[in-house]
Amino acid sequence: MDNRSDLLHLQEQLCFPIYATSRMITRLYQPHLDAIDLTYPQYLTMLVLWEKDNLKIGDLGDRIYLKTNTLTPLLKKLEAKKMIVRERSKEDERSVIISLTQKGKDLKQKASVIPLRLLESLDMTKEELIQMRTLMWKMLDKFEI
Amino acid sequence: MDNRSDLLHLQEQLCFPIYATSRMITRLYQPHLDAIDLTYPQYLTMLVLWEKDNLKIGDLGDRIYLKTNTLTPLLKKLEAKKMIVRERSKEDERSVIISLTQKGKDLKQKASVIPLRLLESLDMTKEELIQMRTLMWKMLDKFEI
DNA sequence: ATTATATTTGTCGCATGCGATTTAATCGCG
DNA sequence: CGCGATTAAATCGCATGCGACAAATATAAT
Numbered sequence: 265m266d267n268r269s270d271l272l273h274l275q276e277q278l279c280f281p282i283y284a285t286s287r288m289i290t291r292l293y294q295p296h297l298d299a300i301d302l303t304y305p306q307y308l309t310m311l312v313l314w315e316k317d318n319l320k321i322g323d324l325g326d327r328i329y330l331k332t333n334t335l336t337p338l339l340k341k342l343e344a345k346k347m348i349v350r351e352r353s354k355e356d357e358r359s360v361i362i363s364l365t366q367k368g369k370d371l372k373q374k375a376s377v378i379p380l381r382l383l384e385s386l387d388m389t390k391e392e393l394i395q396m397r398t399l400m401w402k403m404l405d406k407f408e409i
Numbered sequence: 410m411d412n413r414s415d416l417l418h419l420q421e422q423l424c425f426p427i428y429a430t431s432r433m434i435t436r437l438y439q440p441h442l443d444a445i446d447l448t449y450p451q452y453l454t455m456l457v458l459w460e461k462d463n464l465k466i467g468d469l470g471d472r473i474y475l476k477t478n479t480l481t482p483l484l485k486k487l488e489a490k491k492m493i494v495r496e497r498s499k500e501d502e503r504s505v506i507i508s509l510t511q512k513g514k515d516l517k518q519k520a521s522v523i524p525l526r527l528l529e530s531l532d533m534t535k536e537e538l539i540q541m542r543t544l545m546w547k548m549l550d551k552f553e554i
Numbered sequence: 555a556t557t558a559t560a561t562t563t564g565t566c567g568c569a570t571g572c573g574a575t576t577t578a579a580t581c582g583c584g
Numbered sequence: 585c586g587c588g589a590t591t592a593a594a595t596c597g598c599a600t601g602c603g604a605c606a607a608a609t610a611t612a613a614t
Contacts, residue, residue: 271524272517274456274472278538279434279527281545283453284474286431287601288552289424294602305570308428311419322592327419329429332593334571341569358579358592372417379416382424387551392544393423399533399541400426406532407433432571439573450600467562477563479601486599503562503609 292385296378300371306342307375309335313348313364314372320359329404347371437530441523445516451487452520454480458493458509459517465504474549492516 274280290304297307312327313319319327325335339362342348347368353359383393419425435449442452457472458464464472470480484507487493492513498504528538 272456272459272521274453274460277456277524278531278542278545279438280453280456280473281542281549282427282431282434283449285545285548286427287474288549289427291602292552293424303569304428308419308425311417311422311425314417315419320592328425329432330570331572333573333595336594338570356580356592360593376417379422386423386548388544388548392547395540396544397423397426399537399544400423400430402537403430403531403533404426404433407437436572448599465562475600476602478565478603481564483600501562501610505563 289382292382293378296381300374301345302371302375305330305334305338309338309342310347310368310371310375313362313368314375318361318363320353320361322359324362342368434527437527438523441526445519446490447516447520450475450479450483454483454487455492455513455516455520458507458513459520463506463508465498465506467504469507487513 293304293307297304302310308328309324312324321332321335321339325331328335339348339350343350346365349363349365350360351363353361386393388396438449438452442449447455453473454469457469466477466480466484470476473480484493484495488495491510494508494510495505496508498506531538533541
């Protein structure tokens with residue numbers, strides 16, 4: 265077994281634990297999100313909208329790193345649940361503006377306890393979590409700007 | 410804006426950068442994997458098999474943290490590409506053994522350069538990458554054992 | 555031996571992700 | 585003004601992920 269093939273070992277990879285951790289976190293969120301009728305990507309979308317309402321789909325996608333081919337169907341589901349409204353911009357008929365309904369705004373209060381619950385269940389020190397977050401953003405920033 | 414709602418900000422979340430980084434890595438791998446006709450989850454599956462051949466689907470799933478509802482269709486695609494063979498175990502007809510074909514074994518050489526290419530493109534220090542990997546595995550170990 | 559239980563894989567339905575293409579609206583330039 | 589280029593969203597096709605359930609086989613209990 266030479267050095268090159270050692271790099272192919274699952275334990276040596278960085279890509280694999282990130283992939284597996286991402287899915288694990290989704291599963292950890294699920295019971296909390298079921299209670300407010302959101303999927304995980306829908307929750308991330310609502311996080312963006314709770315920060316800044318009335319966003320064009322493109323701008324929303326810039327923040328969450330998703331394009332319209334993923335967002336359009338997802339947003340139609342959120343609209344079907346009466347959490348958001350989609351309407352064409354009057355200034356530019358190409359754009360679609362996403363706005364929270366009252367139901368969507370009210371959901372923020374119910375969602376506000378979820379991050380703490382998750383942090384508790386992760387059982388890592390605050391330093392470790394901040395370290396992870398910092399490293400992740402550093403990697404993201406290299407490619408997503 | 411009280412403290413609780415601050416926790417809902419995207420920049421404060423740990424979940425979001427992990428989710429986004431995971432997808433970013435998949436996109437970074439894609440041009441390399443296109444060259445050897447593998448998708449990213451198919452590549453991870455092959456990583457496992459290059460380490461240990463002739464695995465039952467369940468054991469393969471234990472290593473990659475996927476269940477048969479995901480693996481069965483994926484493995485059928487790898488079989489269609491002649492990279493693996495699926496055959497019922499003679500000892501226990503419930504189990505299906507996954508084995509590499511010669512083509513599947515040969516692919517390891519072509520794949521062996523990919524991890525280095527990726528590490529280069531990530532442009533992080535070795536210390537940072539090891540730190541990330543360590544933290545990821547620590548989180549995974551809490552839940553996936 | 556027969557039946558109940560457990561194990562292993564497979565199927566189904568739904569919701570993403572994403573590359574490629576299409577459609578509609580706007581912009582820019584001569 | 586007219587028209588090609590650009591932009592924003594939607595659509596399409598394919599490959600995951602995963603909960604819920606079904607089917608086949610093996611094991612255990614009586």
